[in-house]
Amino acid sequence: MSDPMPGKQAEIQLSKVGPNxxxxxxxxxxxxxxxxxxxxxxxxxxxxxxxxxGLKAHEGCFSGVDLxxxxxxxxVTRVDLEHGTIVHG
Numbered sequence: 001m002s003d004p005m006p007g008k009q010a011e012i013q014l015s016k017v018g019p020n021x022x023x024x025x026x027x028x029x030x031x032x033x034x035x036x037x038x039x040x041x042x043x044x045x046x047x048x049x050x051x052x053x054g055l056k057a058h059e060g061c062f063s064g065v066d067l068x069x070x071x072x073x074x075x076v077t078r079v080d081l082e083h084g085t086i087v088h089g
Contacts, residue, residue: 010041011072014049023055023065028072038069 011028018024027041050056050065078087 010038012041012045012049014045014053016053016055018066020066023050024068025049025065026068026070028070030072042067 010033013026013028015024025045027038027045029038029041045065045067056064079085080087
């Protein structure tokens, strides 16, 4: 999958219950993404996304959710697990 705007977008994955039983979020960014841009994505997470799934967090210190920031992979392949085939699109 190609990124239509390299460095200009982040992907945020969010789950109410992560491996340790607490809410978890992952922010995926491209190489070269600035710290300021990551902070903007984090603010969107706390301000806009958490309330959509019924979670609250203290935006002042960004607490309440485990947060992982990761480099986006260059290529992601989706696989249909039922048929064992690559999903295109």
